[in-house]
């Protein structure tokens with residue numbers, strides 16, 4: 001079975017469904033609001049300073065709090081999403 005690790009990616013931020021690579025996403029905002037398809041704005045924060053490409057962002061529509069991953073040096077107020085612990089694949 002394929003794992004995100006085989007793509008060189010974090011197993012806490014990606015998961016593989018069938019032959020497709022899917023991104024994991026937080027199920028709660030930094031303030032604890034539930035995040036679902038209607039309540040989260042998934043975005044990309046372009047940045048050449050730290051990653052050279054950009055950061056994934058998840059913004060809560062309820063309170064406007066924003067997760068970011070990986071952490072961004074120019075957005076220290078946005079907490080880094082540590083990833084989905086449930087994704088860690090069993091051996």
Ligand SMILES: [Zn+2]
Pocket residue numbers: 029030031032033060061062063064065
């Ligand atoms: Zn919120």
Ligand SMILES: [Zn+2]
Pocket residue numbers: 047048049050051055071072073074075
């Ligand atoms: Zn950055």
